[in-house]
Amino acid sequence: MAKFRSGIHFLQIPGPTNVPERVLRAIDRATIDHRGADFAALALATFALLKPVFKTTGPVLVFPASGSGGWEAALVNTLSPGDRVLMVETGQFAAAWAKLATRMGLDVELLPGDWRHGADPDVLGARLADDRAHAIKAIALVHNETSTGVTSRIADVRAAIDRTGHPALFLVDTVSSLASIDYRHDEWKVDVTVGGSQKGLMLPPGLAFNAVSGKALAASRLAGLPRSYWSWDDMLESTRSGGFPYTPATNMLYGLHEALTMLQEEGLPNVFARHARHGEATRRAVRGWGLELVALDPREFSDTVTAVLVPADHDADALRATILERYDMSLGTGLGRWKGRAFRIGHLGSFNDLMLAGTLCGVQMGLDAAGIPHGDGVAAALTYLAASSASPAFAAV
Numbered sequence: 346m347a348k349f350r351s352g353i354h355f356l357q358i359p360g361p362t363n364v365p366e367r368v369l370r371a372i373d374r375a376t377i378d379h380r381g382a383d384f385a386a387l388a389l390a391t392f393a394l395l396k397p398v399f400k401t402t403g404p405v406l407v408f409p410a411s412g413s414g415g416w417e418a419a420l421v422n423t424l425s426p427g428d429r430v431l432m433v434e435t436g437q438f439a440a441a442w443a444k445l446a447t448r449m450g451l452d453v454e455l456l457p458g459d460w461r462h463g464a465d466p467d468v469l470g471a472r473l474a475d476d477r478a479h480a481i482k483a484i485a486l487v488h489n490e491t492s493t494g495v496t497s498r499i500a501d502v503r504a505a506i507d508r509t510g511h512p513a514l515f516l517v518d519t520v521s522s523l524a525s526i527d528y529r530h531d532e533w534k535v536d537v538t539v540g541g542s543q544k545g546l547m548l549p550p551g552l553a554f555n556a557v558s559g560k561a562l563a564a565s566r567l568a569g570l571p572r573s574y575w576s577w578d579d580m581l582e583s584t585r586s587g588g589f590p591y592t593p594a595t596n597m598l599y600g601l602h603e604a605l606t607m608l609q610e611e612g613l614p615n616v617f618a619r620h621a622r623h624g625e626a627t628r629r630a631v632r633g634w635g636l637e638l639v640a641l642d643p644r645e646f647s648d649t650v651t652a653v654l655v656p657a658d659h660d661a662d663a664l665r666a667t668i669l670e671r672y673d674m675s676l677g678t679g680l681g682r683w684k685g686r687a688f689r690i691g692h693l694g695s696f697n698d699l700m701l702a703g704t705l706c707g708v709q710m711g712l713d714a715a716g717i718p719h720g721d722g723v724a725a726a727l728t729y730l731a732a733s734s735a736s737p738a739f740a741a742v
């Protein structure tokens with residue numbers, strides 16, 4: 346029999362994130378007829394609330410899927426077999442998207458990366474400038490690389506693409522940045538933005554999103570990759586009237602509507618500021634512990650996840666196991682080349698100062714227990730949180 350543990354479990358992996366009570370209560374309702382008028386009203390209201398989160402006026406399609414389904418939908422609706430896709434190996438998720446693209450029959454050009462930096466706008470711009478024949482049909486990037494805590498500068502990449510005049514489609518994964526870090530689908534002329542429900546949107550896993558530009562829609566009419574379940578055509582046709590081409594995740598849509606209402610009540614600028622403040626406090630804690638961030642460039646520090654290296658003679662997974670056992674907190678494991686070398690602190694979604702304080706205390710006590718030498722990172726974080734809490738001008742603290 347599983348042992349009962351009193352109090353709350355701290356789910357500080359970088360997604361799925363804590364699902365707030367309001368969302369849980371919204372999901373906990375009777376399922377309704379997805380072809381009835383009540384469902385259509387719910388779906389249309391939800392679609393309308395979704396667009397501002399992507400900062401788009403265009404369609405946002407909702408698939409009953411995990412984020413990886415959103416990746417596949419973005420590719421199969423816009424590209425043809427053998428098309429070249431330019432990607433950058435920023436970490437585990439960029440590599441996984443590249444693998445999926447290869448499996449779909451695309452010709453992936455994966456620019457190498459050190460898993461400590463984001464996509465470099467200058468390197469991408471230079472590669473596109475070289476591609477005078479326009480063999481590259483799409484650029485596909487991960488906005489926030491969840492495995493490293495690195496956020497690529499999508500606006501700067503867009504500017505670099507524009508300087509070359511290259512016509513490639515621009516596809517961006519926002520699975521771990523949407524509704525947490527500022528993101529502008531229309532302004533940055535992104536053609537497909539991929540999202541997922543289980544991180545900044547504060548929902549359980551189970552929904553994937555594609556925000557779609559006019560250019561992407563035009564490309565979809567010519568795209569030759571086979572598609573059925575992921576077909577935008579069927580989805581667009583149905584969603585216009587609040588329907589779905591197949592059985593939707595009805596109860597997840599209740600939850601999505603509630604989560605979007607909560608984001609609207611808090612206000613997106615405040616949501617971004619909250620995440621920025623918690624990201625900064627976490628990094629101050631890491632510095633205070635005397636540990637090293639995986640991310641190296643301050644312009645790319647993630648406000649949703651912080652990946653922390655442990656000293657070479659220690660095992661990050663042993664530290665995580667100690668923290669789980671003693672303090673009932675789950676932290677993210679090191680992925681790919683950071684396996685055993687780094688752990689990740691998720692500070693996104695439904696989160697506040699005291700949850701962060703508890704999280705950082707758990708890490709610090711775990712460092713003690715694991716015998717990893719460290720300073721007082723908690724004190725550094727709390728000083729920052731206290732000094733910045735009353736003032737919206739916290740960035741100046």
Ligand SMILES: Cc1ncc(COP(=O)(O)O)c(C=O)c1O
Nearest residue numbers: 411412413438491518520521541
């Ligand atoms: C940035 C990013 N992209 C894509 C994915 C894949 O999403 P899923 O695991 O929901 O399929 C993840 C999962 O954590 C992610 O963090």
